[in-house]
Amino acid sequence: MPLTLDIVTPERALPSQTVDEVVLPALDGEIGILPGHAALMSQLGVAGLLTYRQGGRETLAFVAQGFVEVLGDRVTVLTERAELAADIDIEEARKQLREAELALKQAESERPDDDLSRLRAELEAALVRVKTAERYQSR
């Protein structure tokens, strides 16, 4: 029995997919889910690459922050941001990465005492997003 994968973000839900395998970027490392998996709950990492396989076809997606729940044959990914690799505009992603780098550097020199974890998380997300798009293109 294949898995049903739902990726939902606050702004939209990606179309539900029937998949044979999902690999998720959980907080403590990647988790692979196959049909028949036990019920599971985990946080997702700051940003990561999610892959799912349908037959021989693999799809890449970018997700950032959130939670995953496996219950029965349903995998639900609750995430703040989700994008299929095919939908990422690589030039725009690179531009965002440069902006995130710049913003962090500027903040580090101007107000080093502030909590910059948000900017760091943004930088990491931008980086992973570019990598996702690059991996998709290199196929």
Place this chain on the structure above:
Amino acid sequence: MPNLQGVRRRIKAVKNMRQITKSYKLVSASKLRRAQERVLATRPYAQKMQEVLRHLAVAVTDFTSPLMEERTGNRTLLMLMTADKGLCGAFNANLIRAVQQYVVEHPNERVELVVIGRKGRDVFRRRNFPIRKEYTNVTSKTFGYELAVEIARDILNIYEGAAEDEENLPVRPDRVHLVYAEFRSAISQVVRIEQLLPVVRPALAEADTETGPDYIYEQPPAEILGRLLPRFVETRIFQALLESVASEHGARMAAMDSASRNAGEVIAHLTLTMNRIRQAAITNEIIEVVSGAAAL
């Protein structure tokens, strides 16, 4: 009797006005459609969030987050979501009235406000009502989830604030309520006051077993719950913002529709008056001609 030219001028003016209200109605209708789609698009996330929270709350009974703890003080923070613009019937007035009513009905509470939207801000600022934070012109353009994240961060900062007043009592609010217009349909908006903080521990649904699903937790459940609660607050705020925007456009559409219809009635009435005046003038002239001829 009013003169013919004056009546003609008024008809023209009302027609111009009807043109404007009609186009404003169409603009609102298309904005409403988009807002409605966004409200629907966010529901799966909100539902799932609620479900996960419920499961976790069942699994983690010994863990209390400051965001879930009941406080006993008398300070209340109301988060009021109004529109930035008027011309939407009683939309803003209803929301403002709900806040005033809350204050009257809870005389023992010290109520403060966080206002989103210019209309609410203007009214309460004029009355010197204590406003902890205000956001204006944020909902009139298209906004993303980041807005809710930002607002949630500010609210949580206020909620957990360490500042004290002159009697060394904390000035942080003991509870936060959302005041917003729930979107029922294009013609029906309902003012809702809902508790945002402390987060209400969700009750068990009948379908759940007493323990909820037997998860393998990758991180300790208490940690997951601790991370989930702020996200949950963000989601609630985001949804309320979207509902309130959809309601605003719905209210405006209805208001502009009745304004256009009213303009039509005024035009019909004025046209009748105009024709009467014209006929009276013609009749007068005929009488003059006829009586002139008779005199010859």
